Amino acid sequence: MSPSAKSVTENLVAELRRGVLVLAILTQLEEEYYGYALREKLAQLGLAVPEGTLYPLLRRLETQGLLKSRWQLGEGRPRRYYQTSKEGRQTLGELSKEWIFLEKALNRIRQAD
Amino acid sequence: MDLIDRYVNEVSAALPRKLRKDVSKELRSTLEETVESRQHRNPTEDPEDVAVAVLKDFGPPGELASSYQPEAKYLVGPSLFPAFRATVRVCILVLAGLIFLGLFTGLGNGPLPAKRLLLGVVESFDNFLTASLILIGLVVVVFAVIERASGESRVSALGWDPQTLPSKDDPNRINRFGMTLKLAALMLLFYLANFESHRLVGSFLTDGDKSGWVPFLGPGFRDSLNLLNLVLVLDITLGIWVLRKGQWQLLTRWLDLGTTLLFAYFLFRVAFGPSPVEIDPQWMMQNGWSAEAAARYVGLTREIISPMLAIALKLGFLGTCIGALVQLKQVLVGRP
Numbered sequence: 001m002s003p004s005a006k007s008v009t010e011n012l013v014a015e016l017r018r019g020v021l022v023l024a025i026l027t028q029l030e031e032e033y034y035g036y037a038l039r040e041k042l043a044q045l046g047l048a049v050p051e052g053t054l055y056p057l058l059r060r061l062e063t064q065g066l067l068k069s070r071w072q073l074g075e076g077r078p079r080r081y082y083q084t085s086k087e088g089r090q091t092l093g094e095l096s097k098e099w100i101f102l103e104k105a106l107n108r109i110r111q112a113d
Numbered sequence: 114m115d116l117i118d119r120y121v122n123e124v125s126a127a128l129p130r131k132l133r134k135d136v137s138k139e140l141r142s143t144l145e146e147t148v149e150s151r152q153h154r155n156p157t158e159d160p161e162d163v164a165v166a167v168l169k170d171f172g173p174p175g176e177l178a179s180s181y182q183p184e185a186k187y188l189v190g191p192s193l194f195p196a197f198r199a200t201v202r203v204c205i206l207v208l209a210g211l212i213f214l215g216l217f218t219g220l221g222n223g224p225l226p227a228k229r230l231l232l233g234v235v236e237s238f239d240n241f242l243t244a245s246l247i248l249i250g251l252v253v254v255v256f257a258v259i260e261r262a263s264g265e266s267r268v269s270a271l272g273w274d275p276q277t278l279p280s281k282d283d284p285n286r287i288n289r290f291g292m293t294l295k296l297a298a299l300m301l302l303f304y305l306a307n308f309e310s311h312r313l314v315g316s317f318l319t320d321g322d323k324s325g326w327v328p329f330l331g332p333g334f335r336d337s338l339n340l341l342n343l344v345l346v347l348d349i350t351l352g353i354w355v356l357r358k359g360q361w362q363l364l365t366r367w368l369d370l371g372t373t374l375l376f377a378y379f380l381f382r383v384a385f386g387p388s389p390v391e392i393d394p395q396w397m398m399q400n401g402w403s404a405e406a407a408a409r410y411v412g413l414t415r416e417i418i419s420p421m422l423a424i425a426l427k428l429g430f431l432g433t434c435i436g437a438l439v440q441l442k443q444v445l446v447g448r449p
Contacts, residue, residue, distance in 0.1 A: 035139065036146045052172040055143060058135070058179040077146060080139045 021057065023099055026084050026092040029067060033078040058082055066091055067108060116164045120174060127178035136181060144171070157405045169427045196293040197256045203294075204248045204301065214242045216317045222305035232324055233317045240326065244309065248301070248308040255300040259293060263356035269435060284443065285361040296352040306338060314390065327402075331391025333383055340379045347372045363444070370440045375435040385428035388419040 028038060038064050039054050057070045059088050066088035084092060121144070125137045144167060151163050171177055189197045216237040280286075315328040351372060355365050383389050392414045394407035 036143050036150075040150075049174075051147070051167070051170040051181060052177045055136075055139065056177070059132075061182055077142050078138060079142060 004100065004108040017047075018053070019045070021053070023092070023095045025054075025061065026066060026088050026095065027056065029082055029084045030089070030092075032081045034072075034081045036079075039081070061088070116161070116168060117141065120144065120168050120171070122403070123174035124178045127175050128181060132181060144168070164249050187260065188253060192289075193256055193260055193293060196290050196297065198258070200252050200294060200297045200301075201249060204252060205245060208248060209241060209246055212237050212244070219276065221291055233319070235267060236326060238315055247309065249380050251301060251304055252297065255297050256293075258300070259296055259353070259356070263293075281361075287355060287360055289356070292352055292356055294395045296349060296356070299345050299352065303342065303349070306341055306345075310334070318406075320402060320408055320409075323402055323406070325400070327392060327397060327410065329390040329392060329418070331388050331393075331419075333387035333391070334389035336387065337379060337383050337389065340375075340382065344376045344379055347375065348433065366440070366444045370437060370444060373433060373437045373440055376438060377430055380426055380430040384423055384430050388415070389426075390414060390418055390422055 024042060025038070028041060028045075033041060035055050035058060038058075039049055039051075042049055058067065058069075062069055062082065066085060067082045067089075068085045069080050071084045072081055114230075118141075121137050121141045125133045128136055145166050148164050150158070151167060152158065152160060155163070165281045176311060181405065216233055269396045310330055311328040314330055314334075315326055349366075351365060351368050355361060355369075358365070392407070394404070394411050397407040397410070398404060
């Protein structure tokens with residue numbers, strides 16, 4: 001594969017992963033996590049998220065009302081904990097349906113080939 | 114942890130003020146935790162190297178900061194950029210032409226020593242640079258205004274109805290590129306006529322050891338400036354309105370005809386009234402020119418430049434009247 005084709009593929013893979021990331025975050029954050037722990041959890045489950053991607057995305061999802069957050073300022077390091085909001089759970093339901101639909105459609109397309 | 118401090122400071126500086134404190138706090142906490150965790154996994158690794166590796170994973174500060182605000186904010190957006198680029202090019206060319214013409218009008222008045230010729234070229238170049246910078250800045254402001262003023266016409270995908278698409282030969286269809294260029298030209302003309310006319314309308318003149326830029330603005334120009342401003346403001350307002358609507362309507366066609374007629378009246382007044390270009394002999398003498406030189410150049414302007422300009426203005430008046438008739442036909446019949 002030529003370097004430019006490799007770069008195109010890498011970009012497409014990154015786009016694909018970004019699309020899935022929101023679904024993964026909303027699902028995982030049904031339980032409360034702070035950013036670093038969430039990243040570790042997702043990596044442990046097989047979805048490695050680039051450092052510079054996760055934290056801005058968490059902020060955006062919070063701004064959109066899909067996540068809620070709180071600071072925990074007890075002993076040790078201050079941490080911001082995130083959790084899927086009520087609105088976020090509704091969106092998660094819709095996204096999950098869409099995901100299942102896309103997966104089935106893609107499988108049918110592959111089988112048709 | 115000095116590197117982390119420096120990184121957080123850089124990211125923070127590139128963030129909107131309202132996000133800075135909160136994002137910095139979270140980012141610092143996350144970075145420290147990530148570094149600690151990696152050090153824990155590789156205790157033999159140099160802490161500085163670990164911090165560098167972690168920060169590389171987070172990416173350049175500017176890039177990280179921009180991902181906190183994904184909506185691009187354009188001063189001049191992609192849809193207007195081709196017109197913006199074309200306007201800048203035309204402005205620079207016209208400006209260069211005007212200043213070149215001004216220089217050679219002056220040079221045509223007899224023999225000129227090399228020193229003063231060089232002085233004239235340097236002064237014209239200085240005028241060109243100053244006016245270019247002002248113009249480019251102004252074009253950016255003009256397009257930023259158009260970008261915001263015409264933004265409403267970009268309907269959302271939900272409200273968009275394909276049935277409203279104009280047919281290829283629909284007379285009410287607007288040429289966005291052309292209209293944007295026209296709007297930019299009108300705004301620039303407004304600025305130049307009101308604030309920079311002395312720099313553009315004039316010539317580099319010489320008399321013995323004395324040489325310099327002399328503005329040509331006569332009473333005809335000052336008397337008609339208010340009328341020109343009225344025409345320009347009406348035309349600009351109408352242009353923005355049409356851009357926002359996305360197509361011509363009967364009312365905007367009539368208003369367009371009205372502004373054309375008003376412009377024709379302006380041309381008529383300037384062409385048949387006192388000359389818009391005239392050298393003020395008092396101004397010349399106050400600026401170190403001799404009375405003879407002032408009289409000579411005033412005469413030259415009256416005998417050559419003013420009559421030529423009057424012919425050009427009369428032709429412009431005639432062309433505008435023909436344009437108004439074409440517009441009238443368009444309004445009444447619906448076709449150009």
